[in-house]
Amino acid sequence: MLTSLHLENYRAFSNLKIDDLSHVNIFVGKNNCGKTSILEAVEMLLTGSDPSAIIRSPARRGEIAVSNSERRGKKYEINHLFHGHLIDYESRFKIEGIQEGKSVFLSCEVVFPQESSDLASDLFENDDEVEPLFILNIESSERGEPIGLPMSASGNVFYESIWRSSLKEKLEIKPINFVRSESIDRFQISEYWDSIALTDKQDRLEEILRIIEPGLDKIAFLSGSRSRVGSYGVVAKLKNIEARVPLGSLGDGIKHILVTILAAVNSTGGTVLIDEIDTGLHYSVMTNVWKILIETAKRLNIQIFATTHSLDCLRSLAWLHRQNPSLCETVRLHRVEKESDRTVAYSSEEVEIAIEQLVEMR
Amino acid sequence: MQPPDSAPHRLLVEGKDDLHTIIHLMLRHGVNWESWSDDNKAIPYVHDCKSYSKLSDVVAVSAKSHRRLGVIFDANSNPPSRWNQIRDRLSRENISIPDSPDPNGIIIDGSLPGSKIGIWMMPNNNLQGAIEDMLITLIPGNDCCWAYAEEATNEAKSKGARFRENDFIKARLHTWLA
Numbered sequence: 001m002l003t004s005l006h007l008e009n010y011r012a013f014s015n016l017k018i019d020d021l022s023h024v025n026i027f028v029g030k031n032n033c034g035k036t037s038i039l040e041a042v043e044m045l046l047t048g049s050d051p052s053a054i055i056r057s058p059a060r061r062g063e064i065a066v067s068n069s070e071r072r073g074k075k076y077e078i079n080h081l082f083h084g085h086l087i088d089y090e091s092r093f094k095i096e097g098i099q100e101g102k103s104v105f106l107s108c109e110v111v112f113p114q115e116s117s118d119l120a121s122d123l124f125e126n127d128d129e130v131e132p133l134f135i136l137n138i139e140s141s142e143r144g145e146p147i148g149l150p151m152s153a154s155g156n157v158f159y160e161s162i163w164r165s166s167l168k169e170k171l172e173i174k175p176i177n178f179v180r181s182e183s184i185d186r187f188q189i190s191e192y193w194d195s196i197a198l199t200d201k202q203d204r205l206e207e208i209l210r211i212i213e214p215g216l217d218k219i220a221f222l223s224g225s226r227s228r229v230g231s232y233g234v235v236a237k238l239k240n241i242e243a244r245v246p247l248g249s250l251g252d253g254i255k256h257i258l259v260t261i262l263a264a265v266n267s268t269g270g271t272v273l274i275d276e277i278d279t280g281l282h283y284s285v286m287t288n289v290w291k292i293l294i295e296t297a298k299r300l301n302i303q304i305f306a307t308t309h310s311l312d313c314l315r316s317l318a319w320l321h322r323q324n325p326s327l328c329e330t331v332r333l334h335r336v337e338k339e340s341d342r343t344v345a346y347s348s349e350e351v352e353i354a355i356e357q358l359v360e361m362r
Numbered sequence: 363m364q365p366p367d368s369a370p371h372r373l374l375v376e377g378k379d380d381l382h383t384i385i386h387l388m389l390r391h392g393v394n395w396e397s398w399s400d401d402n403k404a405i406p407y408v409h410d411c412k413s414y415s416k417l418s419d420v421v422a423v424s425a426k427s428h429r430r431l432g433v434i435f436d437a438n439s440n441p442p443s444r445w446n447q448i449r450d451r452l453s454r455e456n457i458s459i460p461d462s463p464d465p466n467g468i469i470i471d472g473s474l475p476g477s478k479i480g481i482w483m484m485p486n487n488n489l490q491g492a493i494e495d496m497l498i499t500l501i502p503g504n505d506c507c508w509a510y511a512e513e514a515t516n517e518a519k520s521k522g523a524r525f526r527e528n529d530f531i532k533a534r535l536h537t538w539l540a
Contacts, residue, residue: 335427340475350423357411357420358367359427 001303002042002097002104002271009083009093011037012338020345022332023297024304026277027343028314028362029336035307038336039273042305043178045095046271048106048140049171051147051162054078060180065156072160078136079155081108087155089134104141110134110151143171175270177263181256181279186233192262193221201265208261211288212254212281215239219247219258234258252280257289264296264304272297274306283312287320294320294327311362318355321348335361364407365398371406372424373432376417379532380434380493381410406432414444422451429477436484436492439528445483452479463487494532501538511538 005018012034027035040057047053055076058064067075079087087110094107113135136151149161196202210216215238222233234247234255247255256279264272278286297304308314314333321328328348335344346354346361354361365371375381385395385408398405411417414435424431437444442462449459455473465487469480485495501508515534519525525533 344426344474346423346426350426353419354423354427357416357423358409359372359420359423360368361423361427 002046002099003101004098005038005041005045006096007038007041007094008096009091010041010095011081011083013037014083015341016336016343017341018334018343020332020334021303023302023330024294024332025306026314026317026331026333027305027307027336028309028333030338030362031309033336033338035336036275039178039275039305039307041095042097042271043176043273045097045104045106046176047173048104048138049142050173051138051149051165053106053140054081054108054136054138055157055159055162056178057081060178067158069158072158073163074159075156076159076162077155078108078151078157082155087134087151106138106140106142109137109139111137111148113148113150142173143169145169175267177267177270177272179256179260179263179272179274181276189259189262190221190233192259192266195266196262197221205258205261205265208292209254209258211292212257212285213238213250215241216250220244253282253285254280256280261292261296264293264300264302267302268300269302271303271305274304277306277308278310278313283310283316286313286316287323290317290320291324291327294331298330309362314351314361315355317348318352321352325349333361363398364396365403365405367407367409369398369405369407370403370428371430371432372428373406373408373434374411374417374421374424375408375434376411376414376436378410380436381408383493383497384408384434404430406430414438418447418451421448422455425452425455425457425472425477425479426474429472429474431472431477432480432482434482434484434493437490438492439490441483441488441490448481492532494535497535498531507538511535 001021001023003021005021007013007016012032018038027038029035043056044053047056055078058076058078058080061080063077063080065075065077067073079085082091082093089110089112092107092109094105096103096105098104111134113133134151134153135148136157138147138149147165149157149165151157196205206216206219209219213236217237217239219234219236222235235244236247236250237244247258260272260274260277281289293304296302317328317331325348331348333346333348333351335346337344351361353359373384375384388395393405395405395408411420417433417435421433433448435444435448445463449461452459457470457473457479459468459470459481463481463483467480467482467487469478471477472479484493485491485499489495511534515530515537518533518537523533
């Protein structure tokens with residue numbers, strides 16, 4: 001479990017310290033204050049031994065430039081990971097944390113190549129971005145040797161270089177899954193599904209989905225061409241309706257919960273990152289959703305990082321604390337402020353007091 | 363308009379009477395609580411915590427949530443005990459206040475960057491008593507009704523008026539106002 005995090009020159013933050021991390025962490029704060037960037041920083045730090053760690057967040061955000069080369073694959077705009085979006089020689093960002101009492105880090109620094117061969121000289125040839133070329137030097141506590149990736153002057157890195165360097169050494173990474181509010185990766189959820197189909201976990205999942213749709217009987221994933229249309233190939237059978245219905249017909253909330261729970265059960269002993277945890281969910285079901293997530297995190301030894309904007313979401317947490325204070329001991333709310341270099345943490349007991357006394361924590 | 367409860371500045375009081383008293387005192391001193399607007403966010407939201415115990419529960423959470431926080435509470439019969447309770451709650455957030463109140467009131471730095479916390483223990487940061495004991499100091503010395511209010515309150519008590527002995531000053535003040 002990560003207990004603290006320190007971001008330097010990363011995305012929205014020139015310097016940010018986050019202490020008092022717990023099993024379940026909820027980040028709140030105004031729009032554009034960097035909540036999602038914190039989730040991405042955790043992801044990058046914990047997957048640091050794999051060079052593709054640095055493109056997971058640019059890929060999700062669409063920070064991808066037009067590439068003229070099919071062979072070299074997509075061109076990722078790594079410069080956006082640096083505070084201020086601009087890079088130059090010696091630009092550097094660093095993500096540090098304490099995990100099980102041990103210091104862990106990932107840093108990226110822009111350096112000049114030491115030998116011309118470092119550049120895989122033909123890499124940016126015939127491209128509109130040519131010299132000067134940099135090397136993006138990635139160091140991680142999880143990997144012995146630093147990785148050097150050729151980088152254009154504006155900060156682009158080809159997928160091919162990442163792929164090549166990931167072949168050198170494969171290190172094991174603890175499970176980590178990122179759940180997004182907007183689009184959901186169909187292939188990822190069918191992979192999640194494969195691990196639970198026809199196990200007790202499937203029954204438990206359906207039980208959880210019934211919190212939102214009490215009429216739900218069963219769900220299934222379709223394979224083949226049908227699965228490419230509709231709601232990620234997931235269909236539901238309702239108790240009183242003969243025909244099966246695409247899961248999407250039952251609303252966004254149930255889809256979001258399905259993916260969240262699938263991600264959690266596939267992250268045993270690892271980490272789940274949930275962007276906008278309350279997407280599509282009515283406040284009346286949110287207390288139960290918290291309960292399930294906190295219990296699941298405990299049972300499967302998962303650390304959860306989530307973001308939210310919603311006051312209802314915090315109200316439901318306060319309500320759960322009133323009903324079951326010991327369950328909520330592992331929850332921390334963290335407020336992120338643009339102008340501050342520290343987050344402010346609240347225990348679930350404090351969340352309950354603040355909600356009762358109308359104190360604005362967001 | 364009145365400040366919303368989400369206003370960035372907040373003043374905590376123990377009860378409804380205190381809330382109205384403070385809002386009127388603010389107005390007398392040129393601060394109209396209803397003049398809050400998006401361009402004038404300095405006016406604090408005065409929050410009635412409903413009791414001293416709830417006020418002391420929420421003081422630490424409020425200190426983490428507001429850049430400007432005011433706290434007003436009654437000393438009642440044991441001023442050091444009430445002061446110490448607030449001091450303990452704030453010290454858990456690494457905010458230190460003096461061991462005993464300053465007669466001029468205190469304003470200290472909060473835990474958030476650039477934040478300030480002001481604390482006042484009624485009636486005067488020293489003696490036992492409550493907000494009403496502070497208010498009677500505002501009554502002119504030659505006021506003719508003040509002595510009569512004492513008489514009338516005593517008479518009401520002897521006829522069975524249901525206020526506690528401790529609340530005599532409060533009852534006398536309400537009688538005077540009536």
